[in-house]
Amino acid sequence: MFLFIDTTQPNKIFLLLFDSHKIIAKINQKTEQRKSEQCLFLIDKIFKKSRKKLKNLTGIAVMNQAGTFSDVRLGVILANCLSWSLKIPAIDVLPSDQAGLKHSANQLRKIILNKINQAKLGNLIKPIYTKEPNIILSRRNFKKSKQFNNLTI
Numbered sequence: 001m002f003l004f005i006d007t008t009q010p011n012k013i014f015l016l017l018f019d020s021h022k023i024i025a026k027i028n029q030k031t032e033q034r035k036s037e038q039c040l041f042l043i044d045k046i047f048k049k050s051r052k053k054l055k056n057l058t059g060i061a062v063m064n065q066a067g068t069f070s071d072v073r074l075g076v077i078l079a080n081c082l083s084w085s086l087k088i089p090a091i092d093v094l095p096s097d098q099a100g101l102k103h104s105a106n107q108l109r110k111i112i113l114n115k116i117n118q119a120k121l122g123n124l125i126k127p128i129y130t131k132e133p134n135i136i137l138s139r140r141n142f143k144k145s146k147q148f149n150n151l152t153i
Helices: 035-050 069-086 105-116 139-144
Strands: 002-006 012-018 023-030 059-063 090-093
Touching (some): 002 069, 012 035, 012 105, 023 035, 023 105, 059 105, 069 090
Parallel strands (some): 059 090
16 A cells, blocks of 8 residues: 655645555645644544555655645655655655646556655655745844844844
8 A cells, every 4th residue: 555645736735545456545635834734634534534554554655846845845754754664665756757647646646656666665755846945034024023023133
């Protein structure tokens, strides 16, 4: 059984749970804030919904490269943590892997199955960032921010 995680789309989390023959469950959830917390909750939800156990996973895949710094980082960290803790192989899916496809869940399942059969246990996925991180306040917002008024720089 395999899990695919896609956190690269803005305000959305997509999870796909499948085996070599069929799709077991999928979740395509809109998110507002706290995407990391919601992602963990949704991973738990997909397993409960399908009456499957996390320990039965044999591989994990994650969408890489196509998204903001934080969104790519979140998905890759989750995949690496699950891979390491469950001792299962992890692979990344790049936008180029899906070129020309309609992005249906079944086509995605086939792409992942082809790649995961060649994956080695213990390989960490490295995030591929296409944009610079935007994790600090701009100077204008920094000066306006009340929480930083007493800070000396």
